[in-house]
Amino acid sequence: MSAVTDEVRARDSRTSFWNDPKIRGILSQALLILVVGWFAWEIIDNTVTNLQERRIASGYRFLENTAGFGIVQTLIPYSEVSSYGRAFVVGLLNTLLVAGLSIVAATLLGFVIGIMRLSKNWLISKIAAAYVEVIRNVPLLLQLFVWYRAVLKSMPSPRESHSFADLFFVNNRGLYAPFPLFGSRMIWVLAALGLAVVLTAIFNIYAKRRQEQTGQRLPRLWVSVALILGLPALSLIINGVPVNFTYPELQGFNFVGGINMIPEFVALFLGLSIYTASFIAEVVRAGIQAVSKGQTEAGNALGLRGGSILRLIVVPQAMRVIVPPLANQYLNLTKNSSLAVAIGYPDVVATGGTVLNQTGQAVEVISLWMAVYLTLSLLTSGFMNWFNARIALVER
């Protein structure tokens, strides 16, 4: 019996050799690899030939050469004699700075607008709706230009700066503020801050356990704030305040000293935050609406107040719906920060572009860009997945 079926099967598979899904799969995959490989080879071959013909050196050695151009905002020391590689890192840090700050601002604004959208007050919810519909239906690049020009136009020239207590100055070259320079004893202040963080953590764990056991609530927030602010402050005083400030001063054309927030940064920050907030608002709204009304009513039945219901019941559940699309918006914001190139903010694309122009190493520079953004994407989505998993644990 089994011998017969085996024989039949063998004969069948012989006649329908092509129809065996396994063989078909292997064959089609092999074909695909061949085609893709040939295509890739063709491109690489062309590129290599073209590069040789145009006498463009390949490889990343050029990153060590002297850059020779200036950058308007540098978070690490940089001058014209620094290397291309350092210029690239300067750009990368600028990208991270603007993306990081914009993410925070966009999230805050987005949550506010999203909650306004759900307000019982008809007018407020319509204002939020109008904000969302207007902002997200106009291209970001256009908004950036508008912000940039608005920032430049509304500010006076350096000689006519708005000044606040002669410490802060605002003009069309940016926002100038005093900047602390730390002495060597500052390390003790940092140590005190570290100690305060540790103590706060221990206290919180203790307070939580106590609340679970006895129901008594300790003033966790106040103690934490007192610890984190108090200990470093105490240490600061004991060590004789090892901080000097450099103050912005008008010298010649511009202010010198202090710290400067350039208009390009302000415009990019405003544009990215406001644009992304309109998307985050929608995400938040959908998330909160996904929490069933019964949850709120149950909270009411328990005698919780509006704020507590939102904080303890609705938001934790809504977060599960909100986090994945929120992560997406963070990624979008990070990628959109590359539009900096249009308004002269030296992000990684802008400085990389300058390097590309000066060296002609197009393939290398673009590969660096891709590596940077892919890494940022992976990191963000990795973090969000971890966060998501943590939140999801709340569910049984």
Next chain:
Amino acid sequence: MTGEPNAPRVPAFVRTESLPQRPAPVSERGVIGWMHAHLFSSWLNAALTVVGLYVIVSVAWSVIDWAILRGIWDGADREACLSTDRATPAGACWAFVRAKFPQWVYGLYPLDQRWRVNIVYIVGALALIPMMIPSAPYKRANALFLLIVYPILTLILLTGGHFAIEASDWLLLVILLAIALVLIVLLGRGAGMVDVPSALRLWVKVALGLVLLYALLGFDFGMVAVETSLWGGLLVTLVVAITGIVASLPIGIILALGRRSRLPVVRMLSIMFIELWRGVPLITVLFMASVVLPLFMPAGTSVDKLLRALIGVALFSAAYMAEVIRGGLQAIPKGQYEAAAAVGLPYWRMMQFIILPQALRIVIPGIVNSFIALFKDTTLVSIIGIFDLLGILHAGLADARWSTPQTAATGYFAVALIYWIFCFSMSRYSIFMEHRLGAGMRR
């Protein structure tokens, strides 16, 4: 115990008839009631309402005052928009918009050739409107027209046609068709993999189509050639956005199927492609297209600048489209796949007849949303020096004859309004389709 069990004992102080209904209190009905419930339900709410009202009125007033009351509508150059009156500074300089509007629509397209662009606009609108109305008939024919005939028509009209189709191109076509024919016969007769008659019918259709296409593209319609560097404004915006979305559909479908394929190599390659493009910003893709793409080509070949940008945009949006379509594929219940397999349909037939039609219908709103995103993203081509609507606005702003304090604000306002109208109406359409599909799904 004795009594009248059947006679209900009605206490004298209970009414037997109900009172006539009285209207709800003034504070709970009509306009006042609505306002009470929605605007002034608590002190906090009342305060919010007042603040909100103030915001709305002040924003609306300043826009109306600037755009309409103080707006300047006529003028030949900047003089018109420079106010001599210090007390009431000039508002929006609409004269600038009026002077530059043809450029915004056509770019630098030669004046006497603009009828060609007009035909493209009108035919496109006429074909698109019935496509968007769900009850309009002939959807299939209409879709074919929009996806195949219209692009070719547009290509020929806008460039002027008369492409150099040389003998070598014809030879290549014949060779490719011959290879396909041989494959059909070999696989059909020899291995029984394909149904020969239907494959042959398809082959004839494709062959006829391609020959016709070649003939049309090579034909000299006697139109003046217009280089793509002269195209601009809304024309370029629409060309980039529509090409991007049309080209990304087939690529996106293939990638989405690839990502859900059982074959590891296919799946891996699809995932790599999708995640690579989705991970990087569009502007780097455009830089790549404008600077590096020529390096990838064999020495001596050159590709039109606009075409390079189009290739970049198409690949980029294909990755996003793939994810949209994947969502649709995942929404199809497993039963559909199993049923199709049970009927004995092979993979491609199953996709063609059962899965894709359902999946694509579900993702129409998603596709419209991708289109909106792409439409907004087309502004990025202005960074690589292609004059789309935003780029042409900037070129106009650089015109010294129109430089006034209000020119830039008016220009941005007007262009933002154009983008907004397009995007907002599309997003409304997407919501409408979502509701409609939702109704269909709910049964």
Next chain:
Amino acid sequence: MKTKLLSLVLGATLGVAAATAASATTLEDVKAKGFIQCGVNPGLPGFGAPDDKGNWTGMDVDFCRAVASAVFGDATKVKFTPLSAKERFTALQSGEIDLLARNSTWTMQRDTGLGLTFTGVNYYDGQGFMVRKSLGVDSALKLNGASVCTQTGTTTELNLADYFRANNMTYQVVAFENNEEVNQAYDSGRCDVLTTDQSGLYSTRLKLANADDHIVLPEIISKEPLGPVVRQNDPQWFNIVKWVLFAQINAEELGVTAQNVMDMKNSTNPEIRRLLGLEGDFGTGIGLTNDWAVNLIKNVGNYAEVFNRNIGPDTPLGIARGLNALWNKGGIQYAPPVR
């Protein structure tokens, strides 16, 4: 028109090496397609810029027309590709254009390292600075601490850094991708100084809201010889482009203009007779007809005419000849003789 577009699309999508490899010389190629594809500046009035109707004007544009006249006897047989600073050399290398006339500075690296060759200098320029008059600055050496707007991807950015460093001055550079953005930023007060080639400054000044509020400082901080560029692998095309420029300069020196070129054919001056192809076979020697120079002078004019028409003292730009005067009139424009 004959476009290779289709085979290229096919080539790109199928990965087939589209068979348009440059087996033919550039001249044959140009003659076959019937026009010259010329890379120009997208918007630098006086050098290369389209007007509202898409007509191109400018000195570089006229140079392209002169080459077309020499090759075809027809100044209209030329098409213009506007190119950004970033794209210009790639476009020439890849064959997208036949000739690049886009105020590009002749540097050793560009001449020797890109597979390209500069054919000569049609404008001797140098990098300069423009500031607001209200700043009261009269020398670039007083710019310590200034913020400077410039375009990225040019030699300008590097010269700027060198100059300030050499003079022990600090500065803040704001670099933009597009020229338009640079001008707008300067105009709105983001920067104290705008820097680019001096010719570019004069041209930019015209685009500003109130041109008279700005002055160009006298210092020139670099040598910027601007000239047309061709690919290195085609000596014949190189000769043609090079001698079109020399012919224009020689024509000025010999007093041959667009108006009198036909009468000049009766001239007995052997130098003029050689230039106009009446003696010798100089035209056929470079693959053209002997009346090549007649055509280009008739259609476009000699160097002085081109200069005065586009950027000279009577134009809005109002640039004096300066270095660009002929060698015997105090400048350094000098062309080898036709002999």
